[in-house]
Amino acid sequence: MRVAYFPDSFHEVNGVAHTSRQFQAFAQRRGLPFLCVRAGDRTPRLLIEDHLWTLELPRGPLSFGLERDLRFDVAFFRFIPLITRTLHRFQPDLIHITGPSDNGLIGAALAHHLRLPLVASWHTNLHQYAATRARWLIRRLPPSMRPRVARFIQDSSLDLMAWFYSLARVLFAPNPGLCTLLEQHAYRPCHLMQRGVDTNLFTPVRRTRTHEDTTIILGYAGRLSVEKNVALLAQVHQQLTGHGFTNFRFLILGHGAEETWLRNHLPNADFPGVLRGPSLATAYANMDAFVFPSHTDTFGNAVLEALASGVPAIVTPTGGPASIVCDGCTGFIRADSAFADAVLRLASDPALHNRMRAAARIRALRTSWDSVFESVYTHYGAALNE
Numbered sequence: 001m002r003v004a005y006f007p008d009s010f011h012e013v014n015g016v017a018h019t020s021r022q023f024q025a026f027a028q029r030r031g032l033p034f035l036c037v038r039a040g041d042r043t044p045r046l047l048i049e050d051h052l053w054t055l056e057l058p059r060g061p062l063s064f065g066l067e068r069d070l071r072f073d074v075a076f077f078r079f080i081p082l083i084t085r086t087l088h089r090f091q092p093d094l095i096h097i098t099g100p101s102d103n104g105l106i107g108a109a110l111a112h113h114l115r116l117p118l119v120a121s122w123h124t125n126l127h128q129y130a131a132t133r134a135r136w137l138i139r140r141l142p143p144s145m146r147p148r149v150a151r152f153i154q155d156s157s158l159d160l161m162a163w164f165y166s167l168a169r170v171l172f173a174p175n176p177g178l179c180t181l182l183e184q185h186a187y188r189p190c191h192l193m194q195r196g197v198d199t200n201l202f203t204p205v206r207r208t209r210t211h212e213d214t215t216i217i218l219g220y221a222g223r224l225s226v227e228k229n230v231a232l233l234a235q236v237h238q239q240l241t242g243h244g245f246t247n248f249r250f251l252i253l254g255h256g257a258e259e260t261w262l263r264n265h266l267p268n269a270d271f272p273g274v275l276r277g278p279s280l281a282t283a284y285a286n287m288d289a290f291v292f293p294s295h296t297d298t299f300g301n302a303v304l305e306a307l308a309s310g311v312p313a314i315v316t317p318t319g320g321p322a323s324i325v326c327d328g329c330t331g332f333i334r335a336d337s338a339f340a341d342a343v344l345r346l347a348s349d350p351a352l353h354n355r356m357r358a359a360a361r362i363r364a365l366r367t368s369w370d371s372v373f374e375s376v377y378t379h380y381g382a383a384l385n386e
Contacts, residue, residue: 001032001033001093001094001377001380001381001384002033002034002035002090002091002092002093002094003027003032003033003034003035003092003093003094003096003380004035004037004087004090004092004094004095004096004107004116005020005023005024005034005035005036005037005095005096006037006038006095006096006097006098006103006104006106006107007020007023007036007038007097007098007103008070008098008099008101008103008104008123008124009038009039009070009101010036010038010039010040011038011039011040012070013223013254013255013274014070014223015123015124015195015297015298015299015300015301016098016099016123016124018301019123019195019301020036020038020098022196022369022373023373024036024052024054025369026369026370026373027051027052027373028049028051028052029370031050031051032051032377033051033090034051034052034053035053035054035055035086035087035090035092036052036053036054036055037055037057037083037086037103037107038054038055038056038057038103039056039057039058039059039071039073039076039102039103040056040057040058041056041058042058043058044056044057044058044079044082046086053086053090055082055083055086057076057079057082057083057103059071059073059076059102060073060075060076060078062074062075063075063076063102072101072102073102074102076102076103076105076106077106079106080106080109080110083106083110084110084113084114087110087114092116093116093117093380093384094111094116094117094118094119094380094383094384095107095108095110095111095116095117095118095119096118096119096120096121097111097118097119097120097121097168098120098121098123099120099121099122099123099124100161100164104120108120108164108167108168112167117169117170117383117384118167118168118169118383119168119169119170119171119172119380119383120164120165120167120168120170120171120172121171121172121173121193122165122171122172122173122174122178122182122298123174123298124298138150158185159185162182162185162186163186165182165186165188166186166187166188168188169188169382169383170188170189170190170191170379170380170382170383171183171186171188171189171190171191172190172191172192172193172376172379173190173191173192173193173298174192174193174194174195174298174299174320175192175194175298175299175320175323176192176323177320177323178190178298178320179191179192189382191375191376191379192375193372193375193376194299194367194372195299195301195304195367195369195372196304196367196368196369196370196371196372197301197304197305197307197308197364197367197369198308198369199308199364199365199367201277201278201281202281202284202285202305202306202308202309202364203281203285203308203309203310203361204285204309204310204357204361205285206278206281206282206284206285206286206309207282207285207286207309207310208282208285208286209286214247215247215248215249216247216248216249216288216289216343216346216347217248217249217250217251217286217287217288217289218236218248218249218250218251218287218288218289218290218291218343219250219251219252219253219283219284219287219288219289219290219291219306219311220233220250220251220252220253220254220290220291220292220293221253221254221280221283221284221290221302221305221306222253222254222292222294222297222302223254223255223256224252224254224255224256224257224258224259224262225256225257225258226257226258227294227296228256228258228293228294228296228297229293229294229295229296229316229336230256230258230262230293231258231261231265232293232336232339233250233252233262233266233291233293234262234265234266235336235339235340236291236339236340236343237250237265237266237268239339239340240340240343240344243340243344245344245347247347248268248343248347249268249269249270250266250268250269250270250291251269251270251272251283251286251287252266252269252270252271253272253273253274253275253280253283254273254274255273255274259271280305281305281309284305284306284308284309284311285309285310285311287306287309287311288311288346288347288353289311289312289313289314289331289342289343289346290302290303290306290307290311290312290313290314290331291313291314291339291343292306292313292314292315292316292321293315293316293336293339294315294316294319294321295316295318295319296319297319297320297321298319298320299320299321299323299324300315300319300320300321300324303315303321303324303325304324304364304367306360307324307325307330307331307360307361307363307364308360308361308364308365309360309361310357310358310360310361311357311360312330312331312332312346312353312356312357312360313325313330313331313332313360314331314332314334314339314342314343315331315332315333315334316333316334316335316336317333317334317335324363326359326363329356329359330356330359330360330363331356331360332345
């Protein structure tokens with residue numbers, strides 16, 4: 001099956017980019033005909049290596065930032081002739097997009113124009129992001145109106161997203177709840193496209209701390225942005241110190257708009273920035289608990305990487321991470337107000353902590369990227385059959 005893949009991001013530091021790199025690597029390992037059209041180099045570049053084709057296209061001066069390392073180019077359509085010629089040469093059986101980015105919009109349009117089956121995977125809860133980021137717009141409204149306006153923004157964004165995803169024949173989502181949501185709103189069949197983890201890279205054996213180091217390291221990895229609810233980390237700090245517990249430090253991995261605020265409100269935190277490869281794996285292994293306060297993540301690659309490193313995770317009941325963590329076994333699923341209590345329970349019960357560390361590792365060992373993408377290719381057949 002010849003697949004043309006149009007990811008929202010590829011080289012950036014986020015879940016979509018990480019999944020996209022793993023997808024391309026899977027196709028390369030299996031010798032599958034795979035064309036990846038993505039934003040990249042400063043000049044358009046088509047590279048053909050056996051079955052793997054990559055077309056990298058630069059974003060121009062009309063692009064604007066969505067995040068620190070993610071942009072949207074309103075003039076990306078200038079590459080449509082080049083992309084169309086490449087598709088004619090590659091002869092795909094279907095086109096797979098990951099969302100309504102500049103690249104994804106072109107992929108959807110060309111699938112319609114070339115009469116190719118369109119497949120779409122949901123990676124980001126953009127409707128929740130819209131509501132969260134609109135708070136500064138509605139902050140001057142009367143307090144009684146703010147929840148209703150925020151709900152209207154979220155529902156309207158969801159309707160728009162559902163319409164866009166209804167253009168595809170088959171949908172993918174990273175957790176069962178999102179699959180149900182998409183089937184109800186986009187009226188298309190939806191299948192799970194979860195995430196895998198490299199358990200050879202992320203492993204407890206990379207831990208470098210000695211037994212004499214009894215400080216509890218609370219870790220976070222991801223974008224430091226408002227929709228990730230990172231302000232809760234400062235609240236956890238206040239609650240822990242309020243209970244008289246001070247033998248802890250935060251290890252914050254990543255970057256984003258909220259970094260300065262966090263530095264000012266987390267006096268006992270280290271901010272090494274974005275880490276990759278062995279450095280990232282060592283940082284995970286040196287954590288004692290992974291504190292992930294996001295309500296908007298659709299899966300949570302970082303949570304799975306922490307579990308693979310033998311680190312119990314504390315996550316919220318809403319969002320994808322709750323589908324990864326087994327409450328009381330590989331971590332805790334708690335409301336925001338109970339995060340600090342979960343940390344205290346781990347810190348006060350070494351036997352429970354050790355059991356959770358072992359269970360977290362076992363949970364991650366059952367996950368592989370190959371099984372994820374083998375399932376995706378199986379469901380591609382349904383799109384072609386329709």
